[in-house]
Amino acid sequence: MTPHQPQRIRALIDRLAKLSEGEDWAADLNPAQMTALNYLSRANRFSRAPSHVSAYSGSTRGTVSQTLRALERKGLVSERKSETDRRSISFELTDAGEALASAEKEIDRVIADLPEETSAALEAGLENLLRQLLGLRGGKAFGLCRTCRHHRRKEDGGYCELLSVDLKPAETTQICHEHEPAQ
Amino acid sequence: MTPHQPQRIRALIDRLAKLSEGEDWAADLNPAQMTALNYLSRANRFSRAPSHVSAYSGSTRGTVSQTLRALERKGLVSERKSETDRRSISFELTDAGEALASAEKEIDRVIADLPEETSAALEAGLENLLRQLLGLRGGKAFGLCRTCRHHRRKEDGGYCELLSVDLKPAETTQICHEHEPAQ
């Protein structure tokens, strides 16, 4: 355990991310587009607006606007205007978008092949790291609905006390932009 | 352990890398420049040429050429022409470059604060992942000199059997572009 460990770990994360990004180009998507597509594929129906993508990815609304437009041109997402708030838009993945988002990347296969102990420790460590870092910066966590303090379990899914809506079982494991850690 | 674990881990890596990149801009460096600077600060004296940065970072030589020129403009690196091979150049960090490369980023502090068990497991998992991935792609590992199969320990440092040179103790923990895993 040398004193340079933090920088080594940071370098590993950066390098792995770069290697993973490399695969995006094969699908004709730049990294920002792939990030948005992946986010949308995992976000719940209240969290699929441009501003949410913007908050998640850390880029401006203007940039995200262009990114989503590019995804739409490529037929991967489609926009749906809100009926309650006529300013807001929600993006949904098309079948092609779903296929692309759920496509297994080379790095996924490698992760899947790791010993379960290793991958579990890896996930826990990364999650811990992200939580600490977001805590320092006041950033939003975008955690899973089910782990939010506004979430109540029900026999057939869940219930969000913040938005006052029932949730299907599948929805409780999606990302929510309103997420606040339990407790 | 859901079936989506690989994608969750990939998303965590990507997001952490993005958050870490965000800090680069504070130093007036774009991510590519910060990657090059960090690489140069950790590479041994045989591994500081543009082509090595190119192989490490995965961008083209042309791009790296521009990146290094930007770093030179900012006074962070200085070039030194080789005497043996007049085509090749080696880049060294200036004092300002050293200072910037070794500056602690917010994410480093967070990593340093993790329980030792967690960070050790994290590093091991990430290294494992990188090794597997590079193995699949035939990419170079850029590992530490000391862990290379051409390295022999000596009482006062080490010796590289590939390049036939003696190594100071500090050099044995630097990155080498010729690195091949032991055994």
Place this chain on the structure above:
DNA sequence: CACTAATAGTAGCGACTCGAAACTATTGCA
């Protein structure tokens, strides 16, 4: 030793991306 191939690095171009600022439209607030 000459000739060719390979390597190291650079230059210029074009496509694209990103962020900043200004803008429209809609909603909330007082």
Place this chain on the structure above:
DNA sequence: TGCAATAGTTTCGAGTCGCTACTATTAGTG
């Protein structure tokens, strides 16, 4: 009703990246 805040878009300019072509140097081959 009027003003501020919010959601999203547009435009523009700086900068980046990869590609191709180029020079210079070194290695390989007969």
